[in-house]
Amino acid sequence: MCGIVGCILKEKKDAAPVLFECIQNLEYRGYDSIGLATYDNRINVKKGKGDIKKVNREQNFKNMSGSYGIAHTRWASTGKPTPENAHPHLDDTNTVAVVHNGTLENHSEIRDELIKEGHEFISTTDTEVIPHMIKKFMDEGLNLEDAVRKCGEKIEGSYAIVAMSKDEPGKLVATRKDSPLIVAFGKEGYFVASDTPAVLDYARDVIRPKEGEIAILTKEGIEIHDENGKEIKKVPQHIDWSPEMAKKEGFDHFMIKEITEQSAAVKNTLGQRANIEKIIKSIGDVKRICFVACGTSYHASITGKYLIESLAGIACDVVIASEFKYTAKTWDEDTLVIFISQSGETFDSRMALKEARKTSKTLAIVNVAGSAMTEEAEYFIQTQAGPEIGVAATKTYLAQLTAIYLFAALMAKDEKLIRELYKVPKYIDEVVNERESIKEISKRYDFAKNAFYLGRGFSYPIALEGALKLKEITYIHAEGYAAGELKHGPLALIDEKVPVIVVIPPGDDYSKTMVNLEEVKARGAIILSVCAKGDKKTAENSKEVIEINAEVGDIIAPLVYAVPLQLISYYVTCDKGYNPDKPRNLAKVITV
Incomplete structure (x- = not known):
């Protein structure tokens, strides 16, 4: 759920501006802290708590020297969001730097062993054991690749790791288990990242190493090695997403x-x-x-x-x-x-x-x-x-x-x-083209502390999805229900302060859903219905309606009726002053 990036540039110029741009593209994977490490005769690290823009104002990430490095944006799983827990993490001699995505299940046991051996820790995150272990194995005579491989054998859980060491300058080593990782070939250099949007501005030819494989990046290129250190030849896959597809x-x-x-x-x-x-x-x-x-x-x-x-x-x-x-x-x-x-x-x-x-x-x-x-x-x-x-x-x-x-x-x-x-794309565009009117309707619902979504049959999962969208980005408590379940408990929660969004397309379930609509109306609920154009009965029994092309029947309704519910959640979120792209406590990809 964290974002990781590494790059090595072919020409001798600073990598920090490139790393910073790439990690910005991964902020959706985590935004409670950010950090960069570059190499220029020594490992330089800047990191801090907060979103990328805030921390960059404090740290000025682009002003870091070195032609290669690693970067990380974090969504906390082990250890609170603090400057100390932000990545990259180093060993206590500042020899090895690591960024990591995943969760290590046995980090406490490893940490205790390393402390007994004299290692000193400064964070409470699981990741910090990794650079300490890599440094330990390198002190025992292993090179960086073999030390990373041995580290992978010792740790339990999920991980994508990118490591660098001042004892082997000009090299990044990466591996993965149960967490995503890509390596990419670009005109300016070579990249490793947890997701493709990170590197689309610089590289479009991608390899996805399998679990246990080791990726080695130098300014000469990328090699993939198996568990025995033998090189594996892989053909990169060209990603046809344009960089603009990942921008606003x-x-x-x-x-x-x-x-x-x-x-x-x-x-x-x-x-x-x-x-x-x-x-x-x-x-x-x-x-x-x-x-x-x-x-x-x-x-x-x-x-x-x-x-x-x-x-x-x-x-x-x-x-x-x-x-x-x-x-x-x-x-x-x-x-x-x-x-x-x-x-x-x-x-x-x-x-x-x-x-x-x-x-x-x-x-x-x-x-x-x-x-x-x-x-x-x-x-x-x-x-x-x-x-x-x-x-x-x-x-x-x-x-x-x-x-x-x-x-x-x-x-x-x-x-x-x-x-x-x-025909569905046409129906969706018709709804999207009415988003300004839906925006005006949404303004009248940002007061709510609770909301209910009702639907029957194919409209039931629409109600579930509409409620999920509302609660995950507006932080309003919302529940989706099969409309026929109202009398089995939820009806007790309905009063004049509760908005009820009713999904009621034409079809076999229309009449029964109308009965449920009238039930909540009788309890004073504020009813917003999503219905077919020309549906006078629904309009008469609702405070207001959002109308959908009448050709959209109940079977294909999930593909169309979900769209106005997404727009309602989006506009209510904006009215409340929240960022809909970055809901609190959530991340885009759940890899732990």
Whole structure:
């Protein structure tokens, strides 16, 4: 969940400005502290607590000499956000510097052993044991590469590590286990990072080392070594995302930019039809499907369950990735386990994937080419959303849904639904073009301390996703409910101070949802409904409405009705003075 970058420039010029620009592009992975280390006859380190702009004003990162170095932006997992816990970390002789993404499970035991041997620590973070161990192994006669390799054998948990040592100048050594890492080839030099947006301005040809492999960067190039130190030849993958795709392009925030890009994300993902058809043919018959996911991807999975069961008649479960162990023993050779992850690096999902591979067919739906889950799953579908920087998922959610819809429709041979899917980008653009009116509506709801979202059938996961968006970026307590559950408890919480957002598209569940709408109206709730244009009955029973093209029926509603709910959350967040791209306590990729 932290961002790491390293670079070595071919020409002898300062790397700090390049490192700083790259690490800025990864701030979405963590923003409670930042630090840089460069080498110029000695290791120079500057770091501090706070976001990048704040710490840079204090430290002036660009004014650091040295043609290579490492950088880090942190999302705290072990040790509070403090200047001492900020990366890079050094050993107590300032010989080795390290940046790290992940969580070390046995760091306390290692720290105790090192303290007994005379090592002195200044932080409370798990990462600090790494440079101490590397220095210890180098003192015992190992070179930097072998010391990093031996360190990887000793530590337990997840990690992506980049290390440098003044005893081996001109070299960066990197390795990984259960955390993402890429190396990249550019015109000006060579790069290592935890995610591709970091380096898109400088390098587009990327290799993703496998677990346990060692990447060695010098100004002559990049080498990948196996566990025995033998060089492995790998062909770089060209990333066709432009640098501009990862920048704001004049929008106030990444989130609103990414909301406006959703029609393109859906259209581009629909282009995966041929690939999905091949996957379905190769998978063959299955008796059961199980979705495994977290957060927003979990909500996409619920929609997938409804689609597959209602269209294809195949029994389908949805499991939260962190709870997979309670279901894993029911997976067998007739089960297809589908993993949904934007990054393809989500830790809990990857642990479940490793278990599923032992017994079942596996399919990953991810947004990042070459990510860990694309290599670990038997089959994978890459959604075509491009890089998503905002922490709150928007375009990647709709791209995931699009892939799921295509999969379900092709599995069920439902050509009518497929034709409907190709109309979805137009419907999304119609909603986005009304964002100024939605902005005005949103201003009337920033007072709320609690909110409820209601939906039935395919609209139920829309309600869940709408509530998640509201609470994760506005910090308003919000809950999504299946509308039929109102009388089983939630109705007790409804009063005249509670906004209720009702998702009520035309379709089989419309009449029953209207009954639930009238129930909350009778309790004095402030009702905002998202409904079809021309729906007079809903308008009469709501304080106000957001209208969607009446051609959007209940089955494809999740692909369209989610958009105004995203916009409501975005504008309420802005009204409250918060940054929607950087919600507190959250990070984009959960790799621990």
